[in-house]
Amino acid sequence: MSNQDTMPVSKLTQTFDDWAIAPPDVDCLVRWLAADGDDKEMLYRAADQARARFVGEDIHLRGIIEFSNICRLNCNYCGIRAKNTAVERYRLDKEEIIELAFRARVYGYPTIVLQSGEDTTYSCDDICYILEEIKKDGPLAITLSIGERPHEEYYRYSGSGCDRYLMRFETSDPELFSKLHPDDNLEKRLGCLEAIRAAGIQLGSGFLIGLPGAGLEGIARDLLFATKLQLDMIGCGPFIPSPGTPLADAPMLEDRDVYYKAIAILRLLNPYAHIPATTAFDAIFKDGRNRVLTRGANVFMPNITPQRYRPGYQLYPNKPCIDEDGDQCALCTRGRVHSIGRKIAADAGHSMRPDWIDRVAAKPAPSLSSAGA
Numbered sequence: 001m002s003n004q005d006t007m008p009v010s011k012l013t014q015t016f017d018d019w020a021i022a023p024p025d026v027d028c029l030v031r032w033l034a035a036d037g038d039d040k041e042m043l044y045r046a047a048d049q050a051r052a053r054f055v056g057e058d059i060h061l062r063g064i065i066e067f068s069n070i071c072r073l074n075c076n077y078c079g080i081r082a083k084n085t086a087v088e089r090y091r092l093d094k095e096e097i098i099e100l101a102f103r104a105r106v107y108g109y110p111t112i113v114l115q116s117g118e119d120t121t122y123s124c125d126d127i128c129y130i131l132e133e134i135k136k137d138g139p140l141a142i143t144l145s146i147g148e149r150p151h152e153e154y155y156r157y158s159g160s161g162c163d164r165y166l167m168r169f170e171t172s173d174p175e176l177f178s179k180l181h182p183d184d185n186l187e188k189r190l191g192c193l194e195a196i197r198a199a200g201i202q203l204g205s206g207f208l209i210g211l212p213g214a215g216l217e218g219i220a221r222d223l224l225f226a227t228k229l230q231l232d233m234i235g236c237g238p239f240i241p242s243p244g245t246p247l248a249d250a251p252m253l254e255d256r257d258v259y260y261k262a263i264a265i266l267r268l269l270n271p272y273a274h275i276p277a278t279t280a281f282d283a284i285f286k287d288g289r290n291r292v293l294t295r296g297a298n299v300f301m302p303n304i305t306p307q308r309y310r311p312g313y314q315l316y317p318n319k320p321c322i323d324e325d326g327d328q329c330a331l332c333t334r335g336r337v338h339s340i341g342r343k344i345a346a347d348a349g350h351s352m353r354p355d356w357i358d359r360v361a362a363k364p365a366p367s368l369s370s371a372g373a
């Protein structure tokens with residue numbers, strides 16, 4: 001009998017320390033994803049306890065600036081894919097982005113996330129300029145989330161002040177990946193993730209939970225794959241069918257709790273990772289992000305994007321906060337954190353993985369960062 005056969009949900013709190021020796025397998029995770037009643041509550045409790053023990057009570061705030069909804073790609077699930085002509089497109093100029101980063105400091109966010117579609121109008125020099133100008137104003141951690149770029153660019157971003165980079169692998173199944181991404185392939189995506197880490201940048205990735213065709217087994221495989229990547233941050237959200245896309249009529253999971261159980265398992269498998277309560281959880285339950293924060297997550301991403309642009313940045317429908325501005329999101333965020341009895345972290349919330357210090361020491365020297373410039 002394998003270790004997994006003897007690992008019921010009720011024993012989770014006693015067993016997660018031993019997983020380095022015998023990690024759960026796909027069958028075991030499928031059973032946990034299907035957990036119901038007391039077992040489900042036990043899973044959530046175990047994840048919350050692991051979160052408290054390994055990454056603490058503080059919630060890290062990362063202010064997100066969605067600076068362009070223009071994208072060259074056509075991911076089949078995405079509301080802002082290039083072929084969706086119903087979307088009103090926008091692109092912020094460099095100075096506007098730098099000004100919004102200043103707002104993040106006013107709101108007390110120690111980190112910003114600069115996110116966009118794959119908009120190649122911003123050259124590598126443009127991105128480096130933005131990073132350097134923001135860093136000139138004082139300490140502020142910067143996460144980039146701008147998609148696949150030539151590998152040498154990641155070194156330049158690192159040299160210009162990029163602390164972290166987020167790029168989801170979306171699914172670990174190469175065939176499903178190609179089906180969902182008509183102009184991309186999984187190998188290329190993973191090559192970018194490897195290059196980002198090699199450039200000395202903290203690495204974030206993740207997947208869409210409940211993609212059509214994945215099933216519980218697919219989710220279990222994605223959970224194990226994300227764990228194998230040894231990520232500093234893991235961002236996952238539910239698949240939500242978006243109008244104007246080829247998957248507009250695809251079904252969501254019947255058991256909505258699977259989305260939360262996936263996050264809980266992610267925490268148990270990755271005790272030191274930063275795990276955000278992604279915005280999409282609020283699209284399926286009004287207090288969705290609060291629930292995720294009590295089931296393993298420790299990061300919240302308030303929106304700083306000016307209200308006038310927000311309706312244009314909907315990767316999925318029913319996105320929350322599109323009628324609000326940065327001030328309202330800042331106020332609401334504090335209320336949400338306090339309502340669940342947690343506190344806001346004062347520090348930047350860099351990687352908590354035990355190997356991070358070694359990776360900082362091995363970070364490429366600035367001269368190498370200019371490779372390909």
Ligand code: SF4
Binds near residue numbers: 073082147
């Ligand atoms: S998911 Fe990202 S890369 Fe894909 S179409 Fe949407 S914005 Fe573009």
